[in-house]
Amino acid sequence: MKKSLLLLPFLFIATLVQSQVKAYVSGKNYDLQSVDITLGNLIINISEDGRIARFSSDVLNGNVDYYDDENFDAYRFGKLKNIGDIKIDYWDTPDKTDPKYGKIKSIGNINVSYWDQRVFEKEKLGKVKKVGHISIDYWGNDIIDNSRYGKMKSIDSISIDYGVKEVINQSRYGKLVQFGPVKIDYWSDDTFTDKRKYGKLKSVTGNSKDIMVVFL
Numbered sequence: 001m002k003k004s005l006l007l008l009p010f011l012f013i014a015t016l017v018q019s020q021v022k023a024y025v026s027g028k029n030y031d032l033q034s035v036d037i038t039l040g041n042l043i044i045n046i047s048e049d050g051r052i053a054r055f056s057s058d059v060l061n062g063n064v065d066y067y068d069d070e071n072f073d074a075y076r077f078g079k080l081k082n083i084g085d086i087k088i089d090y091w092d093t094p095d096k097t098d099p100k101y102g103k104i105k106s107i108g109n110i111n112v113s114y115w116d117q118r119v120f121e122k123e124k125l126g127k128v129k130k131v132g133h134i135s136i137d138y139w140g141n142d143i144i145d146n147s148r149y150g151k152m153k154s155i156d157s158i159s160i161d162y163g164v165k166e167v168i169n170q171s172r173y174g175k176l177v178q179f180g181p182v183k184i185d186y187w188s189d190d191t192f193t194d195k196r197k198y199g200k201l202k203s204v205t206g207n208s209k210d211i212m213v214v215f216l
Helices: none
Strands: 021-025 032-039 042-047 052-057 064-066 080-083 086-090 104-107 110-114 128-131 134-138 152-155 158-162 176-179 182-186 201-205 211-215
Touching (some): 042 128, 176 211
Parallel strands (some): 021 211
Antiparallel strands (some): 021 032, 032 042, 042 052, 064 080, 080 086, 104 110, 110 128, 128 134, 176 182, 182 201
8 A cells, every 4th residue: 555644845755657747737727736756666746836745655664764963954954864765865055045955855866956046047946946857847937928937837848838818718828728748628618608617627638647637
């Protein structure tokens, strides 16, 4: 049986199969909530705002320990140290305002890096940049429509897109419309007969065991 352990507000782990990626989407506003990425025996969940939210695994067994040296390990004091043989480490930097300070640096043999450009890419600052070999990018500024600003743009070769402002049809605005090969559409007929469907989920195509969208 798979065991899950809720850690801190910014930490959670889960397991995927090789390159399997699963997106969780709100059933109310159809916005992306989080993404599960499978790396070996671990499923690592990245929240919509670029944090490691949790993790889980079929092999999470053994004693659980926490970092307890407040003087020399202030950056990781009180945080999860290991679950059995899986060790968790955190970033230590001379500058405590560094966006990766105190954040997860590694889970077992999987390294984690963060976007740290403070001037030109503020929408990405402090968000997960890479988990193992998987790169994550985020939408930047758009002078015409900034509704996608800071949201996930890609996970490696998986493109992620959201509905933007349209003059005639606003049914898709701000909602997830693409997650790699998965396409999502919404009801746009605003006539009297279909007005109760307007903006609601109409179709999902392209789901597979490797790349999947799940509605919560």
